[in-house]
Amino acid sequence: MKRGLRLAGQFVVIGALFAGVAWLSDRPVYRKIPEGSAMMMLTFVHGADRKGECRRLSPEEIARLAPNMRRVQDCPRVRRSLYVELDIDGRRVYSADLKPTGIAGDGPSRVYQRFVMPAGKYDVAVRMRDTARAEGFDHERRGTVDFAPSQMFVIDYRPESGEFIFR
Amino acid sequence: MIGAIRSVLRAGFSLIERPFERLFTPQLNPLAQLGALGFFFFWIVAVSGIYLFIFFDTGIDRAYQSVEHMTHDYWLHAGIMRSFHRYASDLMVVMVGVHLLREFSLDHYRGVRWFSWITGLPIIWLLYASGITGYWLVWDKLAQYVAIVSSELLDWLPIFGEPIARNFISTGTLTSRFFSLMVFMHVAVPLFLLFVMWIHILHISRPKMNPPRTLALLSLSALLAVSIWKPALSQGPADLAKVPAEVGLDWFYLPLYPLTDIWGNGAVWAFLGAFSLMIGLMPWLPPLRRAKAAQIDLEHCNGCARCAEDCPYEAIRMVRRTDDLPFPTQAEVNPSLCVSCGICVGACPSSTPFRRSEDLKTGIDLPEYSLKELRERVIAAAATLTKPGRVLVLACEHGAAAGRLDGTVVMPCVAMMPPSLIDFVLSRDLADGVVVAGCSESACYNRLGIRWTEQRLAGQRDPYLRARVPRDRIATIWASALEVTRAHSAIAAFAAYIAGLPPLRLRSPLPVSPMSRAARTPEAAELKGDS
Numbered sequence: 001m002k003r004g005l006r007l008a009g010q011f012v013v014i015g016a017l018f019a020g021v022a023w024l025s026d027r028p029v030y031r032k033i034p035e036g037s038a039m040m041m042l043t044f045v046h047g048a049d050r051k052g053e054c055r056r057l058s059p060e061e062i063a064r065l066a067p068n069m070r071r072v073q074d075c076p077r078v079r080r081s082l083y084v085e086l087d088i089d090g091r092r093v094y095s096a097d098l099k100p101t102g103i104a105g106d107g108p109s110r111v112y113q114r115f116v117m118p119a120g121k122y123d124v125a126v127r128m129r130d131t132a133r134a135e136g137f138d139h140e141r142r143g144t145v146d147f148a149p150s151q152m153f154v155i156d157y158r159p160e161s162g163e164f165i166f167r
Numbered sequence: 168m169i170g171a172i173r174s175v176l177r178a179g180f181s182l183i184e185r186p187f188e189r190l191f192t193p194q195l196n197p198l199a200q201l202g203a204l205g206f207f208f209f210w211i212v213a214v215s216g217i218y219l220f221i222f223f224d225t226g227i228d229r230a231y232q233s234v235e236h237m238t239h240d241y242w243l244h245a246g247i248m249r250s251f252h253r254y255a256s257d258l259m260v261v262m263v264g265v266h267l268l269r270e271f272s273l274d275h276y277r278g279v280r281w282f283s284w285i286t287g288l289p290i291i292w293l294l295y296a297s298g299i300t301g302y303w304l305v306w307d308k309l310a311q312y313v314a315i316v317s318s319e320l321l322d323w324l325p326i327f328g329e330p331i332a333r334n335f336i337s338t339g340t341l342t343s344r345f346f347s348l349m350v351f352m353h354v355a356v357p358l359f360l361l362f363v364m365w366i367h368i369l370h371i372s373r374p375k376m377n378p379p380r381t382l383a384l385l386s387l388s389a390l391l392a393v394s395i396w397k398p399a400l401s402q403g404p405a406d407l408a409k410v411p412a413e414v415g416l417d418w419f420y421l422p423l424y425p426l427t428d429i430w431g432n433g434a435v436w437a438f439l440g441a442f443s444l445m446i447g448l449m450p451w452l453p454p455l456r457r458a459k460a461a462q463i464d465l466e467h468c469n470g471c472a473r474c475a476e477d478c479p480y481e482a483i484r485m486v487r488r489t490d491d492l493p494f495p496t497q498a499e500v501n502p503s504l505c506v507s508c509g510i511c512v513g514a515c516p517s518s519t520p521f522r523r524s525e526d527l528k529t530g531i532d533l534p535e536y537s538l539k540e541l542r543e544r545v546i547a548a549a550a551t552l553t554k555p556g557r558v559l560v561l562a563c564e565h566g567a568a569a570g571r572l573d574g575t576v577v578m579p580c581v582a583m584m585p586p587s588l589i590d591f592v593l594s595r596d597l598a599d600g601v602v603v604a605g606c607s608e609s610a611c612y613n614r615l616g617i618r619w620t621e622q623r624l625a626g627q628r629d630p631y632l633r634a635r636v637p638r639d640r641i642a643t644i645w646a647s648a649l650e651v652t653r654a655h656s657a658i659a660a661f662a663a664y665i666a667g668l669p670p671l672r673l674r675s676p677l678p679v680s681p682m683s684r685a686a687r688t689p690e691a692a693e694l695k696g697d698s
Contacts, residue, residue, distance in 0.1 A: 015389040026415030
């Protein structure tokens with residue numbers, strides 16, 4: 001009898017501990033964005049032009065190279081930074097010089113930015129400069145977007161077609 | 168600072184250990200079985216995971232559907248197995264976390280214990296990697312949240328050329344092959360975890376890898392009850408066109424994920440790095456002062472292997488004999504593993520205070536606290552006992568009686584005391600009773616000291632306490648350093664009990680000590696038959 005009671009007590013204590021663990025396995029809930037909000041992502045990977053033009057090597061320079069390394073042109077690997085701007089309802093919410101990745105600075109630039117905003121209609125404009133030009137932009141897209149609550153709206157860039165994608 | 172945190176934690180654990188010991192008994196106390204329970208829950212997770220894999224389908228849509236199918240259509244077995252899988256993995260995190268805190272509070276992380284402490288760190292990392300990859304597989308809203316936050320965290324590191332998180336922000340970027348990769352990860356990482364768990368216990372003699380059967384059955388029953396009461400459920404299918412705005416987080420595996428929103432990914436990595444660095448450096452902040460390792464005296468070692476058998480730290484091994492004595496083996500101490508607890512001294516059959524040799528020697532001894540010194544301290548402490556009911560206390564330096572002044576001999580572990588020392592005390596009339604006062608039963612500082620002492624006194628383990636020694640003259644008190652009042656009351660009560668007993672008529676195998684009362688009264692000496 002006493003052993004049975006003790007066992008029951010042990011079971012109750014262990015059960016209560018386990019129940020607490022089970023409860024904490026999905027409670028309390030966590031809200032990532034406020035209720036009625038949506039999220040806009042500006043994200044893409046794109047390599048800007050290389051910083052320097054390719055230069056034709058002279059015959060002497062080619063001769064100085066190891067036989068298996070000989071080439072006609074010398075093309076600098078380093079890429080330029082991308083310049084990106086994002087406006088929402090005419091207000092600048094993001095602008096950045098995106099440096100190329102890679103130790104040698106020859107990789108593509110990348111951007112991954114989140115913007116949480118209340119659901120509703122917005123005028124969105126995104127612009128990018130990926131060449132040597134100092135003024136103006138090489139790529140641009142404008143549009144009006146209607147955000148539903150909890151919607152994930154992504155602004156991407158397709159290097160193949162050279163245009164921004166809204167999805 | 169670290170010492171103060173340790174003391175506070177120890178006090179906290181002591182508060183809950185005592186009621187747990189009362190309810191569960193010291194043998195079943197879950198707080199003394201945390202490592203074993205960790206292994207136990209790992210096996211539950213492994214078995215339930217294998218079972219669930221039979222029903223699981225890899226694919227963007229099929230993954231979620233197959234999990235729903237097993238949860239609702241086969242809830243009686245696969246659904247319960249899913250709950251077992253989730254809750255046992257959560258419980259493993261709890262066991263690992265409490266185990267870490269408790270070992271820290273007991274100062275079980277410095278000195279030779281650095282190896283187990285350090286190898287615990289990859290266990291934590293791998294445990295979390297196992298759990299997090301598991302949450303991805305369900306491919307519900309929580310999985311989507313976990314996928315996005317995990318990949319954003321990884322993208323913060325300058326490793327990947329293209330952000331991995333881009334795969335989880337819009338439909339059409341994710342392929343079913345991804346789930347095959349995650350299944351592979353979710354199998355490979357736990358296997359590696361098991362390997363590291365094995366390394367973790369390599370330097371531990373007799374590691375507890377299985378909880379007592381009653382505790383295991385109780386845990387299984389409670390897990391079943393909880394799985395029926397609150398089955399593990401999915402949180403709706405993942406939809407990459409929507410933000411997983413509200414998710415029921417597993418706060419055991421994902422407590423840092425919300426912090427990525429508050430602190431940022433860099434700060435979370437910094438926190439994880441600082442935590443890992445702190446755990447890695449703790450054994451040397453400050454390093455434990457180590458007494459000199461036990462030493463073998465080959466002239467007195469017959470290669471019986473009892474010291475190697477009883478050492479809790481695998482610090483002693485038996486090797487081929489190097490002298491001319493006719494025994495095949497001898498003991499060899501690895502000083503880098505020895506903590507000088509003295510348990511080997513108590514295990515050695517040569518360790519008898521009755522030995523007549525001028526300079527008391529034994530087969531294995533502590534250079535800084537020899538058996539000879541122990542005998543001298545016992546005789547000196549006994550000389551201070553004058554009141555009726557003379558009780559000599561043989562105390563562990565980590566237990567409640569370590570701070571007593573009168574009639575107390577403190578040693579690194581009570582198992583350092585050869586059982587014959589009690590025989591010596593009582594037969595030489597140095598005291599009327601002996602109290603063996605060790606650490607708390609659930610928290611023996613040297614892991615096996617209490618167990619070996621109890622078995623030796625009960626005649627179940629070599630070297631035995633002789634049958635002729637009256638057991639009613641011996642009391643054992645297991646109390647932590649924070650239970651001083653309880654220990655002192657128990658000692659006082661035992662002394663009162665001893666005072667009420669008739670004088671002890673125990674024949675000593677040796678001439679009576681000049682220190683004893685018997686030697687001072689010819690009548691008593693004659694009565695005892697000493698020559």
